[in-house]
Amino acid sequence: MLPSSLNNVSAKTDPGETKPLTILIWIIAGFGAYWFLPWFALEYGLFDATIEEYLASLGWKTRTLTLTVPVFLALFIPIAWSNIPQKRLGWVYTLYTSAGIGLIFFDFIHTQNSMGFSAAVVVMALAAIFAIGISKIGFQRGDSFISGAVVFVIFMVLVFIFYPVTKIFYQVLVSRDGSFAPFQFFRIITSFGVDRVVFNTLFLAISVGATTTLFGLIFALYAVRATTRLRYAVRVLYILPIITPPFVVGMSLILLFGRAGLVNDTLMFLFGNSGFFIPAGAEGIFERSGYIYGFTGIFLAQTLSLTPVSYMLLSGMISTVNPSMEEASLTMRASRWLTLRNVTLPLIRPGIANAFLLGMISSAADFGNPLVLGGEYDVLSTEIYFSIAGAQLDFGKASALGLILLFLSLIVFVIQKKWVGQTSYVTVTGIQTAGNVTPLPKGMQRLFTVFISVWLVLVGALYLSIFLGGFVKQWGADYTLTIAHHRELWMHGVSSGGWPSLKNSLGYSFIAAPFTTMIGVLIAYIITRKQFWGRGFIDFGTVLIFAIPGTVIGVAYILAFNTPPVELTGTAIILIITMAIRAMPVGIRGGMSALSQISTSLEEASLLQRAGSLKTIRSVLLPILRPTIISSMAYSFIRSMTTVSAVIFLATAGTNVATTYILSRVESGDTGVAVAYGSVLIFTMLCFTLLVQVFAGRSRIEKQVKTK
Amino acid sequence: MDKTDSIKITLKDVSKHFGAVKALDEINIQFAPGTMTTLLGPSGCGKTTLLRLISGLEIATSGEIWFGGENVTDLSATRRDVGMVFQSYALFPHMTVERNVGYGLGVLKVDPSEITERVQQALKMVNLDGYQKRYPDELSGGQQQRVAVARAMVLKPKVLLFDEPLSNIDSKLRRSMREDIRKLQKSSGITSIYVTHDQAEALAVSDEVIVINEGKIEQQGPPKSLYHLPKTAFVANFIGESNVVDATLEKDGSGKSVIIGDTCIPLPENKKVPADIGPIQISLRPEMVQIKAESSSGTAIEGVISQSAYMGPVIEYSIETKVGNLFTRAPAHHKQYQLNQKVYLHIEPAELIVIPAPA
Structure with a gap:
């Protein structure tokens, strides 16, 4: 039946094998970069440099070790075309490139110069040949693409996670004269009231964790189980925290409850000194007060902005509870209330614990709300910022506080991962039955309806106040409608007002989003699909990426990338990298959940059809992952647009982004301008989210994979 | 009908350990050229691991695997020239039947017009000619499995592997499917290995049955001899x-x-x-x-x-x-x-x- 010509098909193609030509391409790339791009970093960046500066930075213009680079690179060519057996050739590549990379770094550190573009390209080329080398030795069973991916990911984690974090340790544990001082950490933290800051942070985190979990549970039960129309309103609530920059909720709270807020105004109007209605003997008991600043305000702001996150987590969990278990309980004479208490809630207990711990981490890591509302209430994240931002410039203190914050969130994260993440009662049956869900007990539903109505009104008022705040002259003093704030931001040409920061935000996020999604999905692929020596390193790096608070990243990057050999502060690159790192959990999480739904036999089938791993990823995995990749990219983009904690440390006058610009206006007292910008940002993000949801609706592929 | 030069498959002292667990322990087997051999055993006995070792998807901890005169122990799955039919069919959901079956030919850079022709022949072989433009989710389970068989055979591999191919198919269809598979295997002459936990299926399709239990071979022989002359109580109980x-x-x-x-x-x-x-x-x-x-x-x-x-x-x-x-x-x-x-x-x-x- 099969034609005899098919026998010829078994042509020996070796997809994993790298030909000398591949080496040559990398060498040419390194060579070209060496001759034409700056070997040393330019003081003012590539595009602002004068021609003299540019020429001076070229590697071959200087009489140092860098002159050996072309010779070093050229030596690869005879090696690649020689007849050395593959395995030995692998060793030659591996050792030779390691020596090269080591030498380059040594030279830069030794001479206190910063790396330029061509040095980066040469290191990258050497790293690529290194990956080819170890694959020839047998790493990843000779698969040079996967080897390269692993080397790349490890390199990224090393340079942009581990190296900065060690810099924090270095700052804390090594004294100014360079000697090792293990007790310096204690000296730093006892020099001010660290116990109070830590206590404040923990107290806030636990309160917010508990409250958001309880409220999230109420929302989730209501959204999944209630029979009222209001439940549909709850279901779209999740979108708000995604599109809202973290500190905007805090700002709107000030508009409502601040010293000159609406509530205070109303109270003053009714009961104040010259008030409308003064009960006898109660003259002057109502005064304008700043009760919103401090714990109350931060707590309220974080509860409002984090409850939807907890709701998302818990509603997902509740909707996977098998209804037949509850029906079994009902048939045994248990009431709906008893069933809820004895069956449903215990089943989602891991989800509840998860929501609590996540709430804690998010609260401790939150920077924007404490900054706006903190007042006298110091928490770690703001204290870190003030140690560097103000006149203090105390890197030791910032690093010590950063370490404490990092350890707190690492501990909570590891507890969540190891203890809660493993146990799930809900998925035990694995069968999604289409039974009817048990409705909420009547009284409970009524209570929840009231609660949620109040909540929605409050949230509505907050967002309305942000929107309106941009259109009144001076909130609290003069409520005359005006477009002056918006005019100041948008009508004075594209090089002033809000435009430069908005352009930066959009541009950086636009570059960071695909980049972070690609690496995130790659990490997810390596974690879910590959076993090899050294994988624990990537696992740990991933944990750090997930757990590290933005302020800690900010401090670490300032410490790490302000000096040779890698000097990036003040550049757009560092902001893009920061945004990418901050958004990376999105891609990793999305990739992991999508990959866990794709049977490995699809990839195996492709391998057995003679396809190499690159072809398999391109033709099989990527098309199936496309919906995930698109939504991860969109979400990463939004996250990059709204992030503030890390970028505030790194943004400069030239690289200001939308969030840092808004915060700077808040600090200088221009609330009107700040909320005007904030409302535009929220509106833009909302449109973008809706657009993405319309265009990346469930495709046929997603549907098919999900049913498997 | 043309037959490939059927090859013999030899496993020499093959072991596979997962950490401390010995999934397979010093397995020695010869699969005769052109035969269909069934690996039979309870779930978790190591039969699927053995199949995956032969495919190259898993690499043996120790021992050697030979395809004819070639030592393939260190070759990855991509280079072993093996076709495999998966339990879950593993059809690419985003490709049509035609692109699924022609996938490997495309990888090998066969001329597009030739791919179309060969895919058609392969689909004819499994009685699915005319289904080229369908997507896998538009086919029944049995049809999907036949596409998977066509895909595994279109490259004329040296070795054909079946990993419980019929376990997701309802019992009435199973009989005719296994007869089809057997017929195709016989006419192609490709040395084939078939994993199943269903003893009736094993007796019906194979030239030889190998009963595996706890990572070791209990008994190897033609179906009749296993049924009538079981060497151990396990084999006697497991078969019939x-x-x-x-x-x-x-x-x-x-x-x-x-x-x-x-x-x-x-x-x-x-x-x-x-x-x-x-x-x-x-x-x-x-x-x-x-x-x-x-x-x-x-x-x-x-x-x-x-x-x-x-x-x-x-x-x-x-x-x-x-x-x-x-x-x-x-x-x-x-x-x-x-x-x-x-x-x-x-x-x-x-x-x-x-x-x-x-x-």
Whole structure:
């Protein structure tokens, strides 16, 4: 039946094998970069440099070790075309490139110069040949693409996670004269009231964790189980925290409850000194007060902005509870209330614990709300910022506080991962039955309806106040409608007002989003699909990426990338990298959940059809992952647009982004301008989210994979 | 019909360890050229691991794997020239049937017009010509599996592997599917290995059956010999139905006889039995045991009916005897026995399956 010509098909193609030509391409790339791009970093960046500066930075213009680079690179060519057996050739590549990379770094550190573009390209080329080398030795069973991916990911984690974090340790544990001082950490933290800051942070985190979990549970039960129309309103609530920059909720709270807020105004109007209605003997008991600043305000702001996150987590969990278990309980004479208490809630207990711990981490890591509302209430994240931002410039203190914050969130994260993440009662049956869900007990539903109505009104008022705040002259003093704030931001040409920061935000996020999604999905692929020596390193790096608070990243990057050999502060690159790192959990999480739904036999089938791993990823995995990749990219983009904690440390006058610009206006007292910008940002993000949801609706592929 | 030059597959001392777990322990097998061999065993016995070692998707901890004269131990799956049919079919959901089957040809850079032609031939082979433009989710389970078979065979691999290919197909279709697979395998002459936990499927499709238990080969042989001459109680129990009872082999004048409880059954002289007398095990298959109301000779086992179940053409009986509860069946149109009725179980001495006592 099969034609005899098919026998010829078994042509020996070796997809994993790298030909000398591949080496040559990398060498040419390194060579070209060496001759034409700056070997040393330019003081003012590539595009602002004068021609003299540019020429001076070229590697071959200087009489140092860098002159050996072309010779070093050229030596690869005879090696690649020689007849050395593959395995030995692998060793030659591996050792030779390691020596090269080591030498380059040594030279830069030794001479206190910063790396330029061509040095980066040469290191990258050497790293690529290194990956080819170890694959020839047998790493990843000779698969040079996967080897390269692993080397790349490890390199990224090393340079942009581990190296900065060690810099924090270095700052804390090594004294100014360079000697090792293990007790310096204690000296730093006892020099001010660290116990109070830590206590404040923990107290806030636990309160917010508990409250958001309880409220999230109420929302989730209501959204999944209630029979009222209001439940549909709850279901779209999740979108708000995604599109809202973290500190905007805090700002709107000030508009409502601040010293000159609406509530205070109303109270003053009714009961104040010259008030409308003064009960006898109660003259002057109502005064304008700043009760919103401090714990109350931060707590309220974080509860409002984090409850939807907890709701998302818990509603997902509740909707996977098998209804037949509850029906079994009902048939045994248990009431709906008893069933809820004895069956449903215990089943989602891991989800509840998860929501609590996540709430804690998010609260401790939150920077924007404490900054706006903190007042006298110091928490770690703001204290870190003030140690560097103000006149203090105390890197030791910032690093010590950063370490404490990092350890707190690492501990909570590891507890969540190891203890809660493993146990799930809900998925035990694995069968999604289409039974009817048990409705909420009547009284409970009524209570929840009231609660949620109040909540929605409050949230509505907050967002309305942000929107309106941009259109009144001076909130609290003069409520005359005006477009002056918006005019100041948008009508004075594209090089002033809000435009430069908005352009930066959009541009950086636009570059960071695909980049972070690609690496995130790659990490997810390596974690879910590959076993090899050294994988624990990537696992740990991933944990750090997930757990590290933005302020800690900010401090670490300032410490790490302000000096040779890698000097990036003040550049757009560092902001893009920061945004990418901050958004990376999105891609990793999305990739992991999508990959866990794709049977490995699809990839195996492709391998057995003679396809190499690159072809398999391109033709099989990527098309199936496309919906995930698109939504991860969109979400990463939004996250990059709204992030503030890390970028505030790194943004400069030239690289200001939308969030840092808004915060700077808040600090200088221009609330009107700040909320005007904030409302535009929220509106833009909302449109973008809706657009993405319309265009990346469930495709046929997603549907098919999900049913498997 | 043209046949490939069928190759022999040899496994030499192949072991696979997952950490401390020995999934497979020093396996030695030869698969004869052009045959279909079934790896049969309970789930978790290592049969799928063995298949994956042969495919190259898993790499052996130690030992060698040879395809004909070529040592493929260190070759990755991509380079081994193996076709495989997966339990889950593993059809690419985002590709049409045509692109699924032609995927490997595309990888090998075959001319597009030729791909179309070969895909059509492969689909004809599995009676699915005309389905080229369909997506996998528009096909039934059986059709999807046939596409998977076409895809595995279109490259004419040296080795064809089937990993429980029929377990997701409903039982009525299964019979015709396994006949189709067997027919295709025979006509192509590709050395094939078939993993299943269904003993009936194993007996029906294969030239040879290898029974695997706990990472070790229990027995290898043609289906008939495994059924009639199981070497271990495990094989006797796993293939077909069987009552395995303890017995003793004794010298009886010039010949030997088997003592089951207090019944002595003399064996015919030409029956192959272990040389040493002593404890052995006997496998009594239901079809060798005849129930009678009275004993016609001294070689019947006495018992009492403890349970009966009407199954349509036959009635299944459980009979309580001195050597334990024995299970057999009798045609329903015969005399029916009552619960607690005393009966005699007659066994033809020549049919007795003697299993040497485990060492």
